[in-house]
Amino acid sequence: MTTVYVPLDTSAVAAGADAAAAAFEAAGVDVVRNGSRGMAWAEPLVEMAAGGARSRGARGEAPPTEGTRLAYRNIAAADVPALIAQGEEHPKCLGKVAEIDYLRDQTRAVFDRAGQDAPLALAKTTVLHDCLGRDPQALIAEIEISGLRGRGGAGFPAHIKWRTVFDTPAEQKYVVCNADEGDSGTFADRLLMEGDPYRLIEGMTIAGLATGATKGYVYLRSEYPIAAGVFQAALDHAYRERLLGADILGSSRAFDLDLFIGAGAYICGEETSLLESLEGKRGEIRAKPPVPAVSGLFGQPTLVHNAISVAAVPAIMQRGGDWYASLGLGRSTGTMAFQLAGNIQRGGLVEVPFGITLDELVHGYGGGTRSGRPVRTVQIGGPLGAYLKPAEFGTKLTYEDMAGLGAGIGHGGIVVFDDSVDLARQARYAFAFCELESCGKCTPCRLGAVRGKETVDALLRARAEGRATEQNLTIIEDLCEVMETASLCQMGGMTPIPVTSAMERFPEDFQP
Amino acid sequence: MTELDNAREIASRNRERVGGVLRALREIVAAQGHVGREQEHVVADVFNLSRAEVRGIVSFYHDLKTTPRPPVEVRVCQAEACQAVGSRELTKRIENHLGLRLGEANDAVGLDAVYCLGLCAQGPSMMVNGRPVARADLPDLAEAIPR
Numbered sequence: 163m164t165t166v167y168v169p170l171d172t173s174a175v176a177a178g179a180d181a182a183a184a185a186f187e188a189a190g191v192d193v194v195r196n197g198s199r200g201m202a203w204a205e206p207l208v209e210m211a212a213g214g215a216r217s218r219g220a221r222g223e224a225p226p227t228e229g230t231r232l233a234y235r236n237i238a239a240a241d242v243p244a245l246i247a248q249g250e251e252h253p254k255c256l257g258k259v260a261e262i263d264y265l266r267d268q269t270r271a272v273f274d275r276a277g278q279d280a281p282l283a284l285a286k287t288t289v290l291h292d293c294l295g296r297d298p299q300a301l302i303a304e305i306e307i308s309g310l311r312g313r314g315g316a317g318f319p320a321h322i323k324w325r326t327v328f329d330t331p332a333e334q335k336y337v338v339c340n341a342d343e344g345d346s347g348t349f350a351d352r353l354l355m356e357g358d359p360y361r362l363i364e365g366m367t368i369a370g371l372a373t374g375a376t377k378g379y380v381y382l383r384s385e386y387p388i389a390a391g392v393f394q395a396a397l398d399h400a401y402r403e404r405l406l407g408a409d410i411l412g413s414s415r416a417f418d419l420d421l422f423i424g425a426g427a428y429i430c431g432e433e434t435s436l437l438e439s440l441e442g443k444r445g446e447i448r449a450k451p452p453v454p455a456v457s458g459l460f461g462q463p464t465l466v467h468n469a470i471s472v473a474a475v476p477a478i479m480q481r482g483g484d485w486y487a488s489l490g491l492g493r494s495t496g497t498m499a500f501q502l503a504g505n506i507q508r509g510g511l512v513e514v515p516f517g518i519t520l521d522e523l524v525h526g527y528g529g530g531t532r533s534g535r536p537v538r539t540v541q542i543g544g545p546l547g548a549y550l551k552p553a554e555f556g557t558k559l560t561y562e563d564m565a566g567l568g569a570g571i572g573h574g575g576i577v578v579f580d581d582s583v584d585l586a587r588q589a590r591y592a593f594a595f596c597e598l599e600s601c602g603k604c605t606p607c608r609l610g611a612v613r614g615k616e617t618v619d620a621l622l623r624a625r626a627e628g629r630a631t632e633q634n635l636t637i638i639e640d641l642c643e644v645m646e647t648a649s650l651c652q653m654g655g656m657t658p659i660p661v662t663s664a665m666e667r668f669p670e671d672f673q674p
Numbered sequence: 675m676t677e678l679d680n681a682r683e684i685a686s687r688n689r690e691r692v693g694g695v696l697r698a699l700r701e702i703v704a705a706q707g708h709v710g711r712e713q714e715h716v717v718a719d720v721f722n723l724s725r726a727e728v729r730g731i732v733s734f735y736h737d738l739k740t741t742p743r744p745p746v747e748v749r750v751c752q753a754e755a756c757q758a759v760g761s762r763e764l765t766k767r768i769e770n771h772l773g774l775r776l777g778e779a780n781d782a783v784g785l786d787a788v789y790c791l792g793l794c795a796q797g798p799s800m801m802v803n804g805r806p807v808a809r810a811d812l813p814d815l816a817e818a819i820p821r
Contacts, residue, residue, distance in 0.1 A: 347755030426736035504758035509795025
């Protein structure tokens with residue numbers, strides 16, 4: 163019996179995967195709901211063994227290995243009868259999964275399993291058993307050798323956090339996973355939790371074993387209901403299989419993991435705000451120091467990591483910190499899950515070693531704009547990220563090279579805009595978003611965002627009426643300086659980045 | 675069971691959990707569509723908090739609605755990746771079609787902004803009663819909203 167794989171991922175469901183799956187079932191074909199391969203542009207991306215559904219019934223036939231399945235792009239329910247009848251002759255056939263250039267050229271350490279099978283059918287552990295028998299110091303040393311840095315945006319060396327939590331004495335320590343993926347242009351956390359939740363569960367457990375934390379929480383945003391469902395099912399299953407709980411795999415080591423859903427607040431992606439929220443309070447940020455690794459959840463030592471940082475841990479433990487460190491460039495080691503978004507022809511997740519260029523991502527993988535017009539700018543690193551010019555697209559994507567441009571990689575989101583974009587309007591949006599999402603604790607952010615938005619509005623009026631804008635620009639520059647230097651956290655501190663990067667690189671948009 | 679009894683039951687069940695207050699408030703909104711003043715008072719009572727503290731939590735989070743919601747909720751993404759593929763224009767078309775501005779509601783439909791649904795490579799995106807829609811346009815509203 164041939165099986166078809168129809169993703170249950172949000173990006174597939176939003177493009178009609180449920181109807182396609184129902185059509186296959188109605189036609190008598192077995193349907194497996196797998197995770198997404200990350201080729202958002204091709205969703206629903208349906209996979210089927212070569213020979214099509216006609217070959218079913220060949221008893222004793224070995225199941226085709228997942229890489230040799232044929233992939234079909236953008237399959238709607240209406241395509242199903244023809245797809246079943248024509249198999250690889252179907253015009254939407256992309257060939258074998260493993261040979262699709264978009265996937266073939268990636269180096270996946272985190273997303274290697276996503277999409278291969280139903281999320282709960284994927285291997286539940288790779289190295290947990292080994293890690294249970296290893297000394298915590300050895301686990302932390304492995305992370306240090308790997309050079310892993312936080313994937314949430316700051317790029318802070320992971321091992322320093324791990325060692326700090328380990329070294330800080332406390333009755334109770336915690337590991338908290340930040341999956342409050344609010345940056346526009348990013349969807350890696352979602353893809354992981356919908357496609358390979360055990361990767362995250364295993365990474366969290368290993369982090370707990372290494373740091374001495376026996377309780378963990380995954381903080382997921384409420385805008386991701388499908389991720390919540392898949393992850394909760396995986397958690398329940400992991401408890402039944404004794405991968406979590408008081409006696410992990412019979413080792414008498416304990417780690418409990420719980421899912422916590424946010425309530426719609428971008429600021430809760432900031433780690434101290436997230437901890438406040440997880441304690442059930444308003445998500446107002448805390449002043450640092452103390453850092454969470456010393457005093458985090460309920461004042462206890464807490465390892466806070468982005469989901470993708472945690473999910474890199476099993477691969478590092480399995481293949482070695484040396485292997486991970488051999489990928490990437492300089493101090494930007496390992497792979498980064500870039501996400502191509504916005505006005506792009508082939509948007510999706512591209513996990514590759516650091517050092518790739520924006521050109522290779524935007525024009526190579528991405529195929530340029532969806533509209534067919536020239537690329538004018540990309541915003542990299544979410545709403546607090548810089549707008550860059552095409553002339554800068556040859557820069558290698560590493561933490562250091564991006565810092566050299568006054569930009570950051572953030573969580574890896576790359577939003578492409580064509581030449582119809584108005585950068586003054588984008589600057590206004592940066593302030594407006596900060597106004598909407600500021601927690602209100604510090605004045606530069608709370609009031610700066612409002613004044614910034616009002617001043618860009620005044621500038622837009624002046625521009626439309628053909629009047630000079632210099633005065634407005636001076637005020638905006640002043641405001642940005644205050645916000646950048648005096649805000650308590652990165653929300654206020656980095657909102658100036660999209661604004662000033664737009665003003666510096668596209669000054670013509672701010673003139674009459 | 676009345677809505678207040680239901681709220682008390684939800685709050686009591688979450689009392690000992692980490693982040694219990696927020697869990698309870700979310701659950702009440704999920705069950706009843708919104709969290710009213712009386713429900714806030716019940717939560718304050720169960721968690722031994724002041725009413726002001728609970729009000730403070732409710733007012734902080736976009737999801738914790740304080741007024742009854744219409745049967746259909748439409749949330750249109752307003753963030754950058756969707757802006758790059760015409761979300762501003764789509765929003766205008768939807769506003770004109772429904773006769774509502776973002777943040778407004780009538781008896782049948784509520785129209786809200788959302789900032790990212792994680793469909794950033796397939797924008798503009800929206801969510802209709804919890805169902806995600808990629809490359810959204812007006813016809814996608816048709817099946818959810820009876821005319």
